[in-house]
Amino acid sequence: MVLIAASSxxxxxxxxxxxxxxxxxxxxxxxxxISLAIIxxxxxxxxxxxxxxxxxxxxxxxxxHADRQPGPEVIEIRRxxxxxxxxxFRDWKLTASEAEVGWLxxxxxxxxxxxxIRNTLEKTVRQQASSIYRKSGVSGRHAxxxxxxxxxxxxxxxxxxxxxxxxET
Numbered sequence: 001m002v003l004i005a006a007s008s009x010x011x012x013x014x015x016x017x018x019x020x021x022x023x024x025x026x027x028x029x030x031x032x033x034i035s036l037a038i039i040x041x042x043x044x045x046x047x048x049x050x051x052x053x054x055x056x057x058x059x060x061x062x063x064x065h066a067d068r069q070p071g072p073e074v075i076e077i078r079r080x081x082x083x084x085x086x087x088x089f090r091d092w093k094l095t096a097s098e099a100e101v102g103w104l105x106x107x108x109x110x111x112x113x114x115x116x117i118r119n120t121l122e123k124t125v126r127q128q129a130s131s132i133y134r135k136s137g138v139s140g141r142h143a144x145x146x147x148x149x150x151x152x153x154x155x156x157x158x159x160x161x162x163x164x165x166x167x168e169t
Contacts, residue, residue, distance in 0.1 A: 001035055001038050001042065002039060004031070004035045005032055005035035005036050008028060008031045008032045008035060009032050011028060012025065012028040012032055015028060049116070052116060053116045053117070053119075056113055056116055057117065060117070084148075085102075085103070085106070085148060086099070088136075088148075089102060092132075092135045092136050093135060094131075094132060094135060097128060098128050098131055098135075100118065101114055101118070101125055101128045101129060101132065102132050102144070104117065104118075105129065105132075105141060105144060105145070106144075106145055106148065111125045111126055111129060129141065132144065
């Protein structure tokens with residue numbers, strides 16, 4: 001866009017110096033203005049996206065370092081869950097990138113958010129997610145998360161499982 005704006009601006013100045021017709025000068029001027037407007041819009045959009053990325057990264061860091069200290073049972077369950085998920089990712093033969101995307105999806109991030117955090121295109125993340133779903137034999141994002149959560153729900157004591165599903169004991 002910068003090249004278009006610059007070349008159109010030079011062409012406009014040349015046309016004016018050679019006495020071009022007013023309608024031609026107006027058309028050339030319009031091209032220059034539109035090019036400059038697009039450049040400004042792109043710069044603003046890049047800044048907004050950069051701010052969002054920084055905010056997401058900061059939010060993840062705050063969650064990782066939150067003062068909320070879970071009890072030892074929760075820490076052990078988290079460790080075991082982490083190990084189980086990683087083993088399942090290996091069993092499904094996910095690549096390192098797919099495993100990273102898988103973890104971010106399990107954490108509830110959108111494809112756009114995953115792309116921003118990984119500094120990649122959303123299209124790339126979408127393709128990686130599709131590969132994950134294919135390798136894991138699930139139909140999509142919700143089924144992917146449910147694959148891990150469903151077994152946890154089955155292992156709950158009956159009275160706690162009933163509370164989770166809204167049934168009375």
